[in-house]
Amino acid sequence: MKTNLPPSPASPTYPLTIDNGLGEQLTFLGVQPEPDGDRLLVENTVAPGLGPLMHTHWLQDESLTVVRGRLAYQVLGQPTQYAGPGDTVLFARGTPHRFWNAGPDPLHCHGWIKPAHTIVFFLSAIYQAQRKSGRLQPEAFDAAYLLTRYAREYDLPELPRLVRQVVIPTTYLAGKLLGKYRKFAGAPAPVAA
Known part of the structure; x- marks a missing residue:
């Protein structure tokens, strides 16, 4: 299901794909309940040169595994690093970070965000904005x-x-x-x- 409106905050229907219209697409695949918080499974596709601004998730960990393409990433104050197919990058909660597509072709990653909290609503609203x-x-x-x-x-x-x-x-x-x-x-x- 693809939409440009923020999902119903109470219970989004998965899979849910959001697109910012600028070359970033994110699909929320579903939620895995776990004792220490729900794990939200995601996949993204990012056009060359694009990616989110430097940001911080104060309450969530985020993991990305590159399926195709070249991921560049940076933790605030540190040098840029790179990841390729099969590589996994983990951004611990509270860590300011950004990532972008450093290759000539679309970047495709699988990953998760944990605990899910308000991230589906927040990112859907950001993409819509x-x-x-x-x-x-x-x-x-x-x-x-x-x-x-x-x-x-x-x-x-x-x-x-x-x-x-x-x-x-x-x-x-x-x-x-x-x-x-x-x-x-x-x-x-x-x-x-």
């Missing part, structure tokens, strides 16, 4: 809402201080006053850290 803006930077009101509501779960550590302390809070407040967030009614509650 990117489609809306037509750029890797999501539409401003949606980004302000998501980064404010889920600040204890996700972060973009390379945002300038002025953006963090002034632009995002101001945009969030303006969006709230303008009724921009009605579409997020029923959004999952943030996870307590």
Whole structure:
């Protein structure tokens, strides 16, 4: 099932494919219940040169295994590393990281995120906001809402201080006053850290 709308927060139907319209596609394959938190199985396809911004999952581990292509990845403050077919990269919770397609052909990976928490909703909403803006930077009101509501779960550590302390809070407040967030009614509650 492919959609451009955030999935129902209560219970998404798997598989669920999201696409940011810029060359990144992510499929949530399903959830494996485990005693220490659900493991969300994923696969992605990323166009050459593209990948998510430097980001942090405060409460989740993320693993990617390259199926096809060349994955470049970086942990904040460290040099770029590379992975090829069969290689697995693990980003521990709380570790600021980014990855991108460093090859000439589409990058295809399988992986997981654990525990799942709000990630399906959050990433679906981010991809939709990117489609809306037509750029890797999501539409401003949606980004302000998501980064404010889920600040204890996700972060973009390379945002300038002025953006963090002034632009995002101001945009969030303006969006709230303008009724921009009605579409997020029923959004999952943030996870307590």
